[in-house]
Amino acid sequence: MKIAILPGDGIGTEIVAEAVKVLKVLDLPLEMETALVGGCAFEAHGHPLPESTLKLAMASDAVLFGAVGDWKYDKLDRPLRPEQAILGLRKNMGLFANFRPAICYEQLVNASSLKPELIAGLDILIIRELTGDIYFGQPRGRRIATDGHFPGAEEAFDTMRYSRPEIERIAHVAFQAAQKRSKRVTSVDKNNVLETSQLWKDVMVEIGKQYPDVELDHMLVDNAAMQLVKAPKKFDVLVTGNMFGDILSDEASMLTGSIGMLPSASLNSRGQGLYEPSHGSAPDIAGKGIANPLATILSAAMMLRFSLNQEAAALRIEAAVKKVLEQGLRTADIYSEGTQKVSTLEMGNAVVRAL
Ligand SMILES: NC(=O)C1=CN([C@@H]2O[C@H](COP(=O)(O)OP(=O)(O)OC[C@H]3O[C@@H](n4cnc5c(N)ncnc54)[C@H](O)[C@@H]3O)[C@@H](O)[C@H]2O)C=CC1
Numbered sequence: 166m167k168i169a170i171l172p173g174d175g176i177g178t179e180i181v182a183e184a185v186k187v188l189k190v191l192d193l194p195l196e197m198e199t200a201l202v203g204g205c206a207f208e209a210h211g212h213p214l215p216e217s218t219l220k221l222a223m224a225s226d227a228v229l230f231g232a233v234g235d236w237k238y239d240k241l242d243r244p245l246r247p248e249q250a251i252l253g254l255r256k257n258m259g260l261f262a263n264f265r266p267a268i269c270y271e272q273l274v275n276a277s278s279l280k281p282e283l284i285a286g287l288d289i290l291i292i293r294e295l296t297g298d299i300y301f302g303q304p305r306g307r308r309i310a311t312d313g314h315f316p317g318a319e320e321a322f323d324t325m326r327y328s329r330p331e332i333e334r335i336a337h338v339a340f341q342a343a344q345k346r347s348k349r350v351t352s353v354d355k356n357n358v359l360e361t362s363q364l365w366k367d368v369m370v371e372i373g374k375q376y377p378d379v380e381l382d383h384m385l386v387d388n389a390a391m392q393l394v395k396a397p398k399k400f401d402v403l404v405t406g407n408m409f410g411d412i413l414s415d416e417a418s419m420l421t422g423s424i425g426m427l428p429s430a431s432l433n434s435r436g437q438g439l440y441e442p443s444h445g446s447a448p449d450i451a452g453k454g455i456a457n458p459l460a461t462i463l464s465a466a467m468m469l470r471f472s473l474n475q476e477a478a479a480l481r482i483e484a485a486v487k488k489v490l491e492q493g494l495r496t497a498d499i500y501s502e503g504t505q506k507v508s509t510l511e512m513g514n515a516v517v518r519a520l
């Protein structure tokens with residue numbers, strides 16, 4: 166089983182190191198090869214996603230990814246910015262289905278900024294379409310406006326775009342995921358304003374007819390943002406487009422206690438996957454040894470489950486994470502009074518010991 170290890174920038178290197186440590190003690194025939202991606206790849210090779218890194222990722226059974234980006238690259242031309250590396254990997258590998266499970270571990274109920282009764286027992290699955298929408302739609306750019314409110318002024322534009330087959334395939338993913346859970350899907354869009362969202366909703370309804378055992382409801386994205394903090398447990402599977410899913414999943418991360426707890430799996434139609442925490446490279450805490458590695462460790466568990474067919478090993482990692490939380494060990498982001506604050510490295514070591 167060949168795994169491409171792409172730590173990236175900022176806390177990416179720190180958290181991936183802990184996940185690799187965890188994978189190594191599992192006693193599985195894993196062949197791991199590391200490569201540069203993001204800002205560090207730009208520094209070394211002049212491109213955030215070097216040909217060799219993309220080749221390695223494409224030839225692997227799975228990719229374990231940290232995060233890319235740093236404010237210092239914000240002035241680079243867009244194609245050279247670190248974030249293009251993760252977008253390029255998603256596009257080139259066809260990783261259209263992004264699973265972001267938001268689970269509130271019992272021990273972290275008090276770590277969230279929300280009231281304990283709102284989040285205790287929370288287990289929702291956000292399914293985000295990952296290769297379409299405004300992040301990839303063409304045309305985009307800057308120009309001088311010839312119409313609109315300010316003709317003659319500089320303007321910028323992006324294109325929000327979804328095709329029927331793109332929506333159909335993510336709909337099937339969502340309904341099939343719901344069949345394995347509580348058989349409820351909430352499709353989130355903005356059909357009261359956007360054409361893409363109207364097509365999204367129409368296709369969800371059509372595909373839903375093929376899954377009569379699954380209950381489908383719809384919610385506008387602004388309301389969904391509100392309901393996620395008002396009554397998050399009313400959701401089970403939430404399916405939405407690329408940009409809405411990006412935003413709502415960061416919001417949902419706080420239901421679990423911290424963004425450092427939210428893993429993700431991005432899958433293509435061949436079962437190949439890229440696994441990464443839902444957060445970014447956190448330049449504000451990079452190099453301090455305080456980042457929470459659990460989202461990345463839990464992403465490694467998802468990798469074993471979804472791409473490498475190692476359910477038992479995935480369950481072992483998830484149980485080990487639960488155990489270290491039971492032991493009262495916390496990185497700074499999930500610390501609360503009466504628990505023991507540990508570093509990134511100590512948290513990784515504790516998971517290894519628990520295994
Ligand atoms: N997939 C990727 O590689 C992603 C990259 N980014 C990039 O990351 C950079 C920083 O973006 P931000 O908006 O600050 O988002 P971010 O997710 O990196 O950080 C947001 C906040 O959460 C905290 N945080 C994030 N992960 C944490 C962890 N594991 N443990 C403890 N605290 C954690 C950070 O310290 C920060 O205060 C940007 O360059 C952005 O483009 C952002 C999101 C995803």
Ligand SMILES: CC(C)CC(=O)C(=O)O
Pocket residue numbers: 248251252300411443444
């Ligand atoms: C570069 C961004 C699209 C990454 C991000 O924010 C995400 O995937 O959550």
Ligand SMILES: [Mg+2]
Pocket residue numbers: 411412415443
């Ligand atoms: Mg995001």
